[in-house]
Amino acid sequence: TEPTSQTTISDDSKTGRGMSTMPRVVKRKLQKLRPIVEYNKRGKGIGQAHSEMQSYIGVLARSRVPLVDKKWSQIPKDVKEQIWEAVDMAFVVGQGGKKSVLTSAAKKWKDFKSTLTRHYILPYTNDKEKLSHPPETYKFIEKAQWDAFVASRLSKDFESVHSQHAQIREKLEYNHRLSRKGYAGLEDQLEETMPGVEIDRSTLWKRARQDKHGNIPDPKVAEKAKLIDELQKQVSEGKVRVDGSKDVLTMALGPEHPGRLRGVGAGISPRQYFNLPKPQRVSFDDRLKESLRVLLQEETNKMEAK
Structure with a gap:
């Protein structure tokens, strides 16, 4: 039987950093099965394969990118290349390509640091013991990196920036309730349930x-x-x-x-x-044909390169 999503499987034999919590993806990689990611008429990813890919990118961003107080542009290129190669091995990314994968990884890495700050650091500013080790949920974080990250989040500079961002968030109106889809x-869901509209x-x-x-x-x-x-x-x-x-x-x-x-x-x-023409419903069969065309072209290119 297929492992559940709760099982933890190592996904980085080269560096030893990080653990993957998506064994379904890892299993398919071992079997050399690559789901095809679909896109809507505006080039935005849709469907189950896209959702799984986004989750996998999140796992990679959390576990493979160092937890440092830096911008994404300062992260070494080889780390970004590892993320892209891992995703490309697991999915037929298609028209989104490397740029969209790394853009998503950048956002997920930033969100991860924000989550750590809001849930595991700021509530415990007066509890040194609690801050002395990485959260149990994220045991893959190296202690030295965690200590440095905590120190950066408790600095006066960060306190000022955090306060500014909090003021901006307070001014936001009409927040949506969308999940990762x-x-x-x-839109894809509504087009399925409201054909012709x-x-x-x-x-x-x-x-x-x-x-x-x-x-x-x-x-x-x-x-x-x-x-x-x-x-x-x-x-x-x-x-x-x-x-x-x-x-x-x-x-x-x-x-x-x-x-x-x-x-x-x-x-x-x-x-x-x-500037787009009037939206027209693209059937699932048409999307599948286009995705298969992309996959066949990729395989042809690989064979020609050998």
């Missing part, structure tokens, strides 16, 4: 803030969702006209910040989104 996964970003924005029962707990968000419903109704009745970036979501929330776009996820610019 993100907007791309949500155009899923615009106002619908995505609203659905991303609903709980599992379809309710919106935050009164401010609920008020905006109600406005979106009313605007969508007026558009369908011809009473309100949408034109390019002046769409329902912009009418409901106000103008976008330059270069950013709400309701579609990271990496999609206004130009990319609004």
Whole structure:
């Protein structure tokens, strides 16, 4: 039988650093099976293989990248190359490529440091014993790295930066409730359950803030969702006209910040989104054919290179 996701399997015989908690991926690597990652019409990853790949990238980012008070750009290139090679061995990444994998790794590494800071350091600033060793959950962290990281997080410089970020977070409104599937996964899910219906970003924005029962707990968000419903109704009745970036979501929330776009996820610019032709549903068969074409091309290239 296949191991459960709770089993811990070593995934780094070269360096001895880090432990993988995704034996399913490791098992497939040993069998030389590589799931094909799918993408939607905007180039955002979707589907189970993409979700598994993102989890695996998270494991690698936590266990293989040193826990240091540095920026991602300062991390050695060979460490990043190891992450890319591990992912490329486990998945047919396709159009996302190396850049998207390392961008994801950078974010997950940053999030990991934030998690450690918020849950395992700041609550115990007066408990030296608690801070004297890495958390039990992350036993792979070397003590020397942990000690240095804790010291950096308790410094006056970090305290100032943390305070600034906290003030910024307090100003954030309309937080979504999406899981790791993100907007791309949500859009794919809605297109499966609502065939023939155009899923615009106002619908995505609203659905991303609903709980599992379809309710919106935050009164401010609920008020905006109600406005979106009313605007969508007026558009369908011809009473309100949408034109390019002046769409329902912009009418409901106000103008976008330059270069950013709400309701579609990271990496999609206004130009990319609004210059696309009318979305058309791409069937699963078509996506599978395209993914297989990418896989065959990869294998052909490898054979020619030998």
